[in-house]
Amino acid sequence: MEGTVKVRVPATSANLGPGFDSMGLALQLYNELTLAVAAGPQPVVEITGEGAGVLPRDRSHLSLVAADALFKRAGQASPPWELLQHNCIPLASGLGSSAAAIVGGLFAANSFLPRPFSREQLLELAIDLEGHPDNVAPALYGGMVICCRDGERWRTLQVPLSGGLRLLVALPDLTLSTGEARRVLPEQVSREDAVFNLGRAAALVAALMTGAENPLTWATEDRLHQPHRCPLIPGAAAALAAARQAGAGGAALSGAGPAVIAFWFQREATDQRAGKIAAALQGAFSGAGIGCRIISTSLDRRGAAPPG
Numbered sequence: 001m002e003g004t005v006k007v008r009v010p011a012t013s014a015n016l017g018p019g020f021d022s023m024g025l026a027l028q029l030y031n032e033l034t035l036a037v038a039a040g041p042q043p044v045v046e047i048t049g050e051g052a053g054v055l056p057r058d059r060s061h062l063s064l065v066a067a068d069a070l071f072k073r074a075g076q077a078s079p080p081w082e083l084l085q086h087n088c089i090p091l092a093s094g095l096g097s098s099a100a101a102i103v104g105g106l107f108a109a110n111s112f113l114p115r116p117f118s119r120e121q122l123l124e125l126a127i128d129l130e131g132h133p134d135n136v137a138p139a140l141y142g143g144m145v146i147c148c149r150d151g152e153r154w155r156t157l158q159v160p161l162s163g164g165l166r167l168l169v170a171l172p173d174l175t176l177s178t179g180e181a182r183r184v185l186p187e188q189v190s191r192e193d194a195v196f197n198l199g200r201a202a203a204l205v206a207a208l209m210t211g212a213e214n215p216l217t218w219a220t221e222d223r224l225h226q227p228h229r230c231p232l233i234p235g236a237a238a239a240l241a242a243a244r245q246a247g248a249g250g251a252a253l254s255g256a257g258p259a260v261i262a263f264w265f266q267r268e269a270t271d272q273r274a275g276k277i278a279a280a281l282q283g284a285f286s287g288a289g290i291g292c293r294i295i296s297t298s299l300d301r302r303g304a305a306p307p308g
């Protein structure tokens, strides 16, 4: 096997309020991987950016675990890989860094196979490895993706979104593992809460497709996970309220948190909301004694792809 493959994988924001474990969208914030076969018998891993010095630099790196799993599924022996990775997606923040690592490893290693897997097969493999379809599906396909379990397999549907969607992410200076953020969730929910979320998830999709701004405020409310998770994240509940107050229709925990995502439709160049929403998010977290970084971004429509 010869050659070098480059792939760029977007960050993702899952749940979007009411769509717990069922929907997510891709952001223009990327990790870039370069994969080749190592010259010697040992794997080589070099990481710059987010997670450098923290992420493993051997075969246990998630991208290489994914690359090896893909080769195993193809019935091929894995070579020792050389992986160069530049990360812009913060770790353990609710922005799909693990999904991006896995999707990147699968996508890149796939190019080395004589008969590469389809994107649908890559999705199944990625979900097996990561467990969260609402992060891996948008990381692989781009845009907004709805994911539904159907027995042993997954159904996905890309949502054609209206243009002009603006996204701001507030990243508080704390980490929260997805495991911890799932442990606080109840096993059972009431019919009233299930119905509360059903209507809102459907309305959210309709609003994002048509660009209807006003419904975003109520269509991003949730009773399945945010009420249980916000107490783990000082300032998060205040940040959701402050973002709406400052003019963001949509405001939600990003994935399992701790990041918060705010979104709205920007139609006029003179729309000044971004600065106000950023200040409101920062103010809410600092009111809880937590520093936070603001990332201004927009929707990624390509998903995992060669850069450029």
Ligand code: HSE
Residues within 6 Å of the ligand: 014, 015, 020, 021, 022, 094, 096, 132, 134, 135, 178, 181, 182, 225, 255, 256
């Ligand atoms: N839907 C998953 C959760 C996403 O909320 O736990 C994990 O990033």
